[in-house]
Amino acid sequence: MLEIAGVEGGYGSVQILNGVSMRVARGQMVALLGGNGTGKSTLLKTISGLIKPWKGSITFDGQRIDGLRPDLIVRRGLVQVTQGKEAYPGLTVEENLRLGAHVRRDRAGVRRTLERVFEYFPILGDRRNQFSATLSGGQLQMLCIGRGMMSEPKMMLLDEPSAALAPQVVLDIFRIIGRICREGTTLLLVEQNVRMALLLAEYGYVIRDGVVHIEGPAEKLIGDDNVRLSYLGGTVADRDGGKNLRH
Amino acid sequence: MQYFMDLVVVGFSIGMVYALVALGISFIYSGLDIVHFAHGEIYMLGAFIGVALFKHTGLSYPMLLIASMVLTGLLGVAIERLFYRRLTRAGGGYTFAGMGMIICGFGMSIVLQNVAYLIWGAKPLPFPVSFGMPLEIGELTLPRSYIWIVGAALILMAALHLFLKKTRLGLAARAVAHNKEIAYLMGINVPMMISVLFGIGCALAAAAGVLVGPINYVQVLMGIGILIKAFAAAVIGGFGNLPGAVLGGLLVGVTESLGAGYLSGSYKDIYAFILLIFVLMVRPSGILGVSIKSKA
Numbered sequence: 001m002l003e004i005a006g007v008e009g010g011y012g013s014v015q016i017l018n019g020v021s022m023r024v025a026r027g028q029m030v031a032l033l034g035g036n037g038t039g040k041s042t043l044l045k046t047i048s049g050l051i052k053p054w055k056g057s058i059t060f061d062g063q064r065i066d067g068l069r070p071d072l073i074v075r076r077g078l079v080q081v082t083q084g085k086e087a088y089p090g091l092t093v094e095e096n097l098r099l100g101a102h103v104r105r106d107r108a109g110v111r112r113t114l115e116r117v118f119e120y121f122p123i124l125g126d127r128r129n130q131f132s133a134t135l136s137g138g139q140l141q142m143l144c145i146g147r148g149m150m151s152e153p154k155m156m157l158l159d160e161p162s163a164a165l166a167p168q169v170v171l172d173i174f175r176i177i178g179r180i181c182r183e184g185t186t187l188l189l190v191e192q193n194v195r196m197a198l199l200l201a202e203y204g205y206v207i208r209d210g211v212v213h214i215e216g217p218a219e220k221l222i223g224d225d226n227v228r229l230s231y232l233g234g235t236v237a238d239r240d241g242g243k244n245l246r247h
Numbered sequence: 248m249q250y251f252m253d254l255v256v257v258g259f260s261i262g263m264v265y266a267l268v269a270l271g272i273s274f275i276y277s278g279l280d281i282v283h284f285a286h287g288e289i290y291m292l293g294a295f296i297g298v299a300l301f302k303h304t305g306l307s308y309p310m311l312l313i314a315s316m317v318l319t320g321l322l323g324v325a326i327e328r329l330f331y332r333r334l335t336r337a338g339g340g341y342t343f344a345g346m347g348m349i350i351c352g353f354g355m356s357i358v359l360q361n362v363a364y365l366i367w368g369a370k371p372l373p374f375p376v377s378f379g380m381p382l383e384i385g386e387l388t389l390p391r392s393y394i395w396i397v398g399a400a401l402i403l404m405a406a407l408h409l410f411l412k413k414t415r416l417g418l419a420a421r422a423v424a425h426n427k428e429i430a431y432l433m434g435i436n437v438p439m440m441i442s443v444l445f446g447i448g449c450a451l452a453a454a455a456g457v458l459v460g461p462i463n464y465v466q467v468l469m470g471i472g473i474l475i476k477a478f479a480a481a482v483i484g485g486f487g488n489l490p491g492a493v494l495g496g497l498l499v500g501v502t503e504s505l506g507a508g509y510l511s512g513s514y515k516d517i518y519a520f521i522l523l524i525f526v527l528m529v530r531p532s533g534i535l536g537v538s539i540k541s542k543a
Contacts, residue, residue: 050428074434086429088422099422102415103434151434 001026001155001186002047002078007056007066009046016042018210019056024155024203029177029187031201031218033194033227039210040190044157047188048080049073061154075103077154083163084140087147089133093124096132096143100150110150117146120176138169145176155186162193174200198222249386254508255501260393260462262500263400266493267455268477269484270404273492275448276481278424279441281331284352286452286477287470288359293319293453294465295367298374308376312399315457316450323449324442326355332441356470363467374460396458403454404493407447420444472516476503479523485536494534498522 002024010016016039024030034040045051047058049070058066060078079100087096097117101110118125121142127135132143141161148156161177162170170193178200181187191197198204198218206214206227214226221227268290275283297315300306306314334347378391411417422430423440431437455473456465463469480499484491499519506518526534 048432050431069436069438070431071434071436074432079434080432082429082432086426088425088429090425091418091421095418098415099418099430099433099435102419147433 001028001061002188003057003059004043004047005057005059007043007046007053007058009051009053009055010042011051015054016210017046017053020207020210020212021056022205022212022215024186024188026186027181027184028203029181029189029201031194031197031204032188032190032207033192033197033204034207034213035192038208040207041159042210043207044080044159044190047157048078071103074151074153077151078157079148079151079153079155080157081148081159081161082144083159083161084137084142084144084165087132087135087140087143089131091132092129093132093135093143094128097124097128097147097150100147103151109152113150113152117149120149120179121146138165138173141165141169141173142176145173145180149180149185153185155188156180157188157190159190160192161189162191162196170196194227195222250508251505252387254504256387256389256393258501258504259497260396260500261459261504262497263396264455264459264496265473265476265480265499266496267400267403267451267458268473269480269492269496270407270489271448271451271455272477273481273484273487273489274407274451275445277487277489278420278444278448279335281335281348281445282352283448284349284474285326285355285359286448287472287474288356288363289319289323289449289470290452290456290473291363291465291467291470292322292359292456293449294374294456294460294469295363295372296453297457297460298372298465299367301374301376308378308395309399311376312454312457316453319453319456320446320450324446327445328442330355331445332438356474360467360470367467369467371464371466374463374465376461378461390462392461396462399454399458403451407451407489416440416443476516476519479519482533483523483526485533488533488535491533491535 004020004022007020008015008017020039020043032040032043042051046053049065049068053066056066057064060076063076065073065076065078088099091099097114098110101113104110123139124142124146127139132140135143145161158177161173165173174196177187177189189197189201198221201218204216204218204221205212206221214221214224216224268286272283272286275281293315296318297311300311300314330351331348334351378395382389382391382394411421419430419435419440420443422433422435423437423444427437430440476499477496480495481492482495483498484493484495499522502522503515503518507515
């Protein structure tokens with residue numbers, strides 16, 4: 001579905017991605033893990049077209065999409081779900097959701113998808129005419145996921161859906177994400193919450209210093225010492241002479 | 248009382264003209280973060296295009312108005328694409344790009360004045376649309392040109408409101424105004440929407456030019472005075488706030504008219520700024536403005 005090959009890129013003259021390669025198969029949920037400043041967000045922006053890659057190729061659904069304008073990438077069915085704080089505060093819940101369906105012209109279909117989103121997230125239906133500025137953090141995250149669903153994409157890129165949320169809310173959100181994947185949408189889940197992401201996803205990539213550092217099936221990664229040491233909060237220095245502390 | 252009402256009617260009509268220009272300036276600012284200093288010249292070009300169409304085609308006045316709005320809007324789109332977009336892009340997107348954009352706006356205003364001078368000359372042109380006899384309502388005598396101004400301006404404002412609140416494209420426009428990157432992720436063609444927004448702002452100014460033409464002469468320097476007053480109006484209402492721009496325009500128009508009528512006509516241009524200073528002393532963010540930058 002999505003294939004990234006040797007992508008290099010960054011902002012201005014600052015190189016952040018140093019040759020990232022990864023792939024996501026159709027219907028799969030893949031986790032993209034890594035700490036702050038490792039290049040996760042840059043990679044996301046590069047996939048969704050907000051920044052152009054310098055080198056390498058990105059193929060989606062059999063066609064090259066690197067260098068394409070972001071709105072054209074959305075039209076092909078690849079949508080980035082932003083973090084909750086990126087909902088438009090001055091627009092109502094329903095307006096935010098309708099924005100997600102901007103690329104669609106079939107009014108009846110949009111209304112059906114809207115009802116489907118309200119079925120996933122009943123709280124959004126209750127608050128459809130409120131400004132999204134009045135929502136809580138968890139509700140904002142739901143709004144952004146719902147907004148991503150509105151165009152009925154083939155694949156969604158989820159940008160840290162658990163960021164800054166209470167544990168109970170995180171569980172709710174992840175349950176929904178699992179359901180979205182089961183119902184046929186391919187997902188790339190970018191997360192800092194490594195344990196949760198690996199419990200849910202089938203395959204994982206750990207990115208560091210702008211390259212894929214470790215990759216493997218999720219159940220393997222969750223038992224992997226390097227992953228545990230780096231991201232699951234172990235103390236590292238004692239294991240391997242501090243090799244993993246380089247950055 | 249009769250005299251007072253006359254002054255209010257005149258002020259209200261002129262205020263509608265200020266309001267349309269201020270609305271365009273505020274609209275462009277809220278959508279593109281461009282403070283457009285050549286907007287007075289867009290208004291002037293709109294009026295000239297209206298006169299030219301009047302002379303060379305047999306279009307009725309409403310059609311003239313629409314045709315001039317479309318042509319001037321397209322001209323604005325071309326100007327933005329060719330000149331402003333390079334600057335805003337160089338400044339790192341459509342954030343407040345600093346002095347470069349402001350200087351470019353002033354430069355554009357001089358260029359457009361001279362272009363108009365080369366085409367139409369320095370002599371003020373009449374815009375002799377005939378509206379028929381003034382309307383008499385009781386004691387009040389209303390010249391029909393004023394009714395046209397108020398009516399057309401209200402229709403345009405209502406149309407803009409409906410566009411922004413009720414249509415798919417209007418929703419996209421509000422999204423682009425608020426955050427261009429997220430708008431892109433919604434699948435909105437952001438460069439195209441920026442052109443649309445700028446074009447609408449210019450079309451509003453053109454409408455003001457065509458509406459004011461018949462009660463004034465059309466001339467190359469007509470944009471300078473209105474730019475300053477429209478800015479005052481936009482700031483009085485709250486810069487970037489669309490209802491505020493309309494309110495500010497009407498306040499400026501009525502204040503100016505009453506001042507000229509009761510105090511002194513030779514200081515006509517001062518009253519708008521006295522009002523501006525007063526409003527800024529009491530509410531620095533404008534009447535409808537909020538202290539956080541609010542957007543359409």
